[in-house]
Amino acid sequence: MAFGLYVIPLLIDGIGLERFGMLSIAWMLVGYFGLLDMGLGRALTQKIAQRIGSNNTDNIKPLVWKTLGYIFLFGLVGASILAASAHWLVYDLLNLSENLQSETLQGIYWLALTIPFVIVSTGLFGVLEGQQHFGWTALIRAPLGILMFLAPFITMHYTDSLSWILASLFIVRFFIWMLLIVTTIKTLNPYSGWHLNKNEIKSLFVFGGWVSISNIISPLMVYFDRFYIGAVLSVAVVAFYTTPFDLLTKALIIPFALVGVMFATFATDWQSHQDKVIHQFKISILIISAFMLPFSVATFIFAEEGLTLWIGSEFASQSYLLVKWLSVGIFINAIAMIPFAFIQAIGKADITAKLHLIELPIYAALLWTLVENFGLIGAPMAWVIRVSIDTLILMILSLYLMNKFPIKFLNQDSLIESK
Numbered sequence: 001m002a003f004g005l006y007v008i009p010l011l012i013d014g015i016g017l018e019r020f021g022m023l024s025i026a027w028m029l030v031g032y033f034g035l036l037d038m039g040l041g042r043a044l045t046q047k048i049a050q051r052i053g054s055n056n057t058d059n060i061k062p063l064v065w066k067t068l069g070y071i072f073l074f075g076l077v078g079a080s081i082l083a084a085s086a087h088w089l090v091y092d093l094l095n096l097s098e099n100l101q102s103e104t105l106q107g108i109y110w111l112a113l114t115i116p117f118v119i120v121s122t123g124l125f126g127v128l129e130g131q132q133h134f135g136w137t138a139l140i141r142a143p144l145g146i147l148m149f150l151a152p153f154i155t156m157h158y159t160d161s162l163s164w165i166l167a168s169l170f171i172v173r174f175f176i177w178m179l180l181i182v183t184t185i186k187t188l189n190p191y192s193g194w195h196l197n198k199n200e201i202k203s204l205f206v207f208g209g210w211v212s213i214s215n216i217i218s219p220l221m222v223y224f225d226r227f228y229i230g231a232v233l234s235v236a237v238v239a240f241y242t243t244p245f246d247l248l249t250k251a252l253i254i255p256f257a258l259v260g261v262m263f264a265t266f267a268t269d270w271q272s273h274q275d276k277v278i279h280q281f282k283i284s285i286l287i288i289s290a291f292m293l294p295f296s297v298a299t300f301i302f303a304e305e306g307l308t309l310w311i312g313s314e315f316a317s318q319s320y321l322l323v324k325w326l327s328v329g330i331f332i333n334a335i336a337m338i339p340f341a342f343i344q345a346i347g348k349a350d351i352t353a354k355l356h357l358i359e360l361p362i363y364a365a366l367l368w369t370l371v372e373n374f375g376l377i378g379a380p381m382a383w384v385i386r387v388s389i390d391t392l393i394l395m396i397l398s399l400y401l402m403n404k405f406p407i408k409f410l411n412q413d414s415l416i417e418s419k
Contacts, residue, residue, distance in 0.1 A: 001250035007149045008243060009311050014156040015165065017239050018097060022104055023152060024242040025094075025227075026111055026166050029082070030148075030173070033115045036078045037071045039211025039349070041126035043204045046267045046345060048130030053268035059193035063200055064127050064184070071123040075116030083112040093227070100162065107166030114170040117177040124180035128187060129264055136183050137260070140176060145250075147172040211344060213353035221356070221363050221386060225379040228367060240318045241379055244307065248299065248323070248330050254291045255334040258284055259341045266345035277342075278402055284338045292334045299327035318376075325380035329387050336391035339398035351397060359390060 012020045044067055051057055086108040090101050128137050151168035158164070229238050262284050269277050299306070303323035307316035343351050363386045370378030 001247070001253065003146045004149050004247055004250060005310065007153045008247070011149075011153060011156065012239070012243075012311065012315075015152075015160045015162075018100060019160065019162055019165075021238040021242070022094075022096070022100070022107075022162055023165060024239065024246060026107065026169065027148065027246065028242075029111055030114060030118055030169060033078050033082070033118055036074060036115075036216065037119045037122050037208075037212070038074055038205070039208030039213075039215055040067050040071050040074075040204060041123040042211045042215075042263075042344065042349075043067075043126075043208035044123060045126040045130040045264060046207065046347070047200065047204060048127065049132070049264040049267040049345075050271075052131065053271070057191050059195045059197065060191045061188050062194050062196040063204075064188060066196060066201060067204060068120060068123050068127075072116055072120050075119035078119060079112045079115040082115060083109060086112070103162040106163035110163065110167040110170050114173050117170075117173045121173065121177050121180050124177075124184050127184050128180075129260055130267075131187055132261070132264055133187050134257075134261060136187065138257075140179055140183065144172070144176050147175075207347065207349055210349035210353040214344075214349070214356050217353075217356040217360050221360060224364070225367055225371075225383065228371065229376065229379060240315070241322055241376060243311070243315075244319050244323045245326055245380075248326050251292070251295055251330060252334055252337075255288050255337050258287060259337045262338065263341040263345045266342050270346045274402075281338060281342055281398070281402075285335065288334050288338065292331045296327045296331035299330075300324050303327065321377055322380050325377070325384050329380065329384040332384070332391050333387045336387060336394050339391075339394035342398050343394065343401065346401065348401065352394075355390070355393060355397075359386060362386075 008020075011023070015023070044064065047063070048060060051060060086105055089108060090096060090105045094104075096104060125137055125141075128134075148169065151172045152165045155165050155168045225241070229241060262280060265280060266277050269280075300323075304316050304320035307320050307323065340352060343349070363382065366385060367379065367382040370382045372378070374381065
C-alpha cells in the first residue's frame with residue numbers, strides 16, 4: 001500500500017491516464033483469473049486444515065499435487081479464453097484510442113500467458129494456509145504486492161508501451177510461482193504416504209465447484225463496473241474510479257490476513273470445538289471493526305485533501321466524492337469477510353455461491369440504473385448498496401448456522417437441541 005501511494009502518481013505521469021487505466025484493468029484481470037481454479041485452492045485449504053485437525057495427515061502429498069495438476073489445466077483453459085477474446089476486448093468492447101490498440105492487444109496476450117502461473121499460485125497459497133504456514137505466505141505475498149507496482153514502474157523508464165509493461169507482470173508472477181513451488185515442496189516433506197483416495201478428489205471438486213461460483217461472480221461484481229465505465233464512458237475515466245478504489249482495497253490487508261488465518265482455524269476446529277469457533281468469530285468481527293472504522297471515517301472526512309496531496313487538485317476534484325462512497329463500502333465489505341469465511345470453512349460453500357448467483361443480476365441492474373442517472377458517482381453508490389445487502393445476509397446466515405448446533409451464539413449457557 002505504501003509503495004502504491006508513491007508509485008501510482010508517477011505511473012500516471014509517466015505513461016498517461018489512458019495507459020494507466022488499461023494497466024489498472026490488467027491488474028484486475030490478473031487478480032480475477034487467479035480465482036478461476038474451480039475453487040480447488042480454497043478446497044485444498046479446507047481439506048488440509050480439516051485433516052490436520054483430526055490428526056489424519058497421511059497421503060496429503062498426492063492429494064495436493066494431483067489437485068494442483070488439475071488447477072494448471074484450468075489455467076490453460078483460462079489463458080486460451082483470454083487470448084481468444086483479446087481482439088474483441090481491444091477493438092470492440094473497450095473505448096481505446098487507435099494508437100493504443102495494437103500495443104494493448106499484445107499486452108493482453110502477455111496477460112494470457114500469465115494466467116496458468118497465477119492460478120497455480122493461488123492453489124499453492126491454499127496449501128500453505130491449510131498447513132497454517134502463514135509466515136511463508138507473508139514472506140511471499142509482501143514482495144509480490146510490491147513487484148506488481150515496481151515492475152511497471154521500472155519498465156516505464158525504458159518504454160511506455162503497454163505490451164512491455166504488461167509483460168513485466170508476467171515476469172513477476174512466474175518468479176512468484178517458482179518460489180511457491182520450492183516452498184510447498186519443503187513444507188510437505190514431513191508427510192508420509194502416496195496413496196490417492198479418489199473420493200477425496202471428488203469431494204474437493206464438489207466443494208470447489210461451489211467455491212468457484214463465488215470466486216467467479218464475487219470479483220465480477222467488484223470489477224464489472226470498470227468494464228462498464230470503460231465501455232459506456234471511456235477508459236480514461238476509469239482511472240478516476242479505479243485509482244482510489246485499488247488503493248483503498250489495499251487497506252484490507254489486516255482483514256485479509258485475519259480471514260486467511262480464521263478460515264483455516266474455523267475448518268480445523270468446527271467439528272470438535274464449536275464454542276471456540278464462535279468465540280473467534282465474534283473476536284474477529286471486533287478486530288476488523290476496530291481497525292477499519294477509524295480508517296474509513298478518516299478517509300471519508302479527508303477524501304479531497306488526501307487526493308490533492310497524493311495526485312493533485314485536478315484529479316481530486318473528479319474523484320473525492322467517489323472516495324467518500326468507497327470508504328463506506330470498504331468498511332462494510334471488510335466485516336463481510338468473516339461470515340463469508342465461516343460459512344465456507346464449515347463446508348457450506350453452496351450457500352455463498354447461491355447468494356452470489358442471486359445478487360449478480362440485481363447488482364447489474366442497479367449499476368446500470370445509477371450510472372445512467374448519476375454518471376460516474378453511480379458506480380460506487382451501486383457497489384456500496386450491494387456490499388451492504390450482502391453483509392447483512394451473510395451475517396444472518398452465519399448466526400443461523402451456529403444456532404443449528406448444540407451451542408447458542410447469543411446465550412451459550414443454554415443449549416439448542418441439534419435437529
